[in-house]
Amino acid sequence: MVEASVIVLGIMALFALSSTIATYLAITERSLVKAVLYSAVQSTLYALIYYLLMAPDIVLVYVPVSVGLYPAIILMLIKKTEKEEEG
Amino acid sequence: MLEVIAIYLGQALIAIGVFCDLIAAIGLLRFPNFYLRLHAATVGTIGGAFVPLIGAALLAIGSTYLGAYRWFIAGGALVTAIIVLILAPAGSHALARAAHRSRAAVVEPKVVDYLEEDEVSKSG
Amino acid sequence: MRRLLGLLVIVLFITLFALVIASGGLGYEVPPLRVRELARQFLIYAYNPFNTTFTAKSPEAVTSIVWDFRGLDTLFETLVFYLAIIGALSLYRGVESERRTEVISLGLSPIVKTVTKVTTGIIIAVAASIALHGHLTPGGGFQGGATAAVAPLLILIVFSKYFLENLGLRKNVLLALRSIGLLGIGMTAFSALIVGLMANSPAYVFQNQPKPDAPVGLPAYIGDSLISGTLWFFNFFEMFAVAAGFTVIFLLLGIPEGEILKQLKEEAEEH
Amino acid sequence: MKELISTFIIAVLPIYIASFTLYMVRALRGPTVPDTVLAIDAMTFDLAAFLVILAIFFESPILVATAIVLALWIYSLDIYVAKYLEAREMGE
């Protein structure tokens, strides 16, 4: 029987590593819409990490802000300006 | 006695949900284009989220060691289940409609597209 | 060359941080076995019926830190929020958006519109429960306000900007709502002081529960329900300030670009 | 009873993690924008169910509120991307 704390920490480490991949893709991606979506993946993973760190207050404020508000703002901005980053 | 039944029923529902979840993930990875992946996503949202949420509500009702707060978990799980049941199909619908209209997800060897023909005949 | 130098600096930064963790910069047991002494004090005094000198009478430690133990911090953070919103608004000075009443044809499909109508009610209910229960369960003014701000944004996206304005949520109404929220926060901060002046006894700004040298304070209970003195009022007003402040920004972002460019050109011709 | 529930949840966890990893591969690889959004969507709805199960596992009932919020907001991401693809202006 594996100890429960090790399992939870393992999940947290896995999600942190995945968030690193998502961040790397978000920074290097040429298309700005895809960059916003990768950043949304990263936000979802961070929300789970906050949950596992026992901070429900932060999850309650982080999820509306970074999943509900940031993508809308950045997509509005992209719609009004440019769709692609210049090389 | 009722608690034990609730626990076993909840565990069965969660097991079904996990199975659906894995199937949906494999399908989402293996299917070749966007319109086929929509089917897998439906399995993932309704089968993989709605069913285990109902199961979690039953499991919470059965876990008497949590005291009166187990009703809190059960209520939260039920509300989440209803929200998923309302929102997931609407979101998929909006996405599929936008993807078809804006030609964001084009299927390359296209055999037939009745929706497009309808729109062309309506506008023309 | 400059890019290489920057990369080098960033790699050094990561290495330094790793070194700090490895050499015990966060304590030799990572993570520590017990919370630090300051945090322990906060946890013990957050809801403590046996010690009426320091307690905030709120079972939630985070809310009691935000609005009681470190209330002045939060007040000035709210000021920063207010100034950022004002700065954004001042870039849009003089831009008027036109009114439209014919809005049925705009927006997404009818299925999504119907679902959003149902969902908006759920969102407002969830936001209110998060904010007004913030001193008992996780939540509070900031969480409730951020949650409530998504509802107008969803209406703006799914229907249109004009639909939101026809509902009565115009720029000036929202600005008034936000000002009422901020005024309420200020009034609540001074309430214990005003009560103390009237009762002719010493009192402090941001005082919540009675202290040994200042026996006035706001009641912790109304009837049988715990409201934790000032915390309930702070959460309530903060929700209005945050939600209305964000909504006014989205309303300005939703103005079509062609209209703004036309108005800017007219303004340039006048000068 | 407690043993039964926690053993079952520990047995279920690896399958959830495996499916999250597969969803994530599709979300990060997805050739088009709708594919990515679809994968994020399915992943987050499952994550909401996962959070409720974890709340039973941790025996902390108040953690449930996070699942409601997560399930509500991921819908808005769909709507934003749909509007972005479909409409000429985001405000109209």
Next chain:
Amino acid sequence: MIDVFTFLFTICMLSIVVNLGISLYGVLYKPSLIKKIISLTIFSDSANITAIIIGYVRWRNPGEIAPPVLLNPNPTLEDIEEFAKVAVDPLPQALVLTAIVIGLAVTLFLVFLTLQIYRFYGTTDVRRIAKLKG
């Protein structure tokens, strides 16, 4: 010899620090202003999560960790002491809470500035903006 718990925790922490580094690179060296804003949000999120991680507590027995909310409405002194032993640190949470909302407000201000720059110069590329005169 470190135990598994510390090892996994350190992996988690270092991934976040690598995130900080990557997003710092994005803020400093990406030419597009929109990309800079996206990088800045990731940077502030990573900084916030570092603060929360510092407040985490090691589990002594399995299941002995709780959010900093007291669930018992009528506690005795022993209950409060026990709560202070299992709960995580609430202070970083209270600071990060306001930091997230203010970060959003500041980002909105930056978005409006970017929009204004695009209206006057017709581009969001900093290299081309730097070449323009007037």
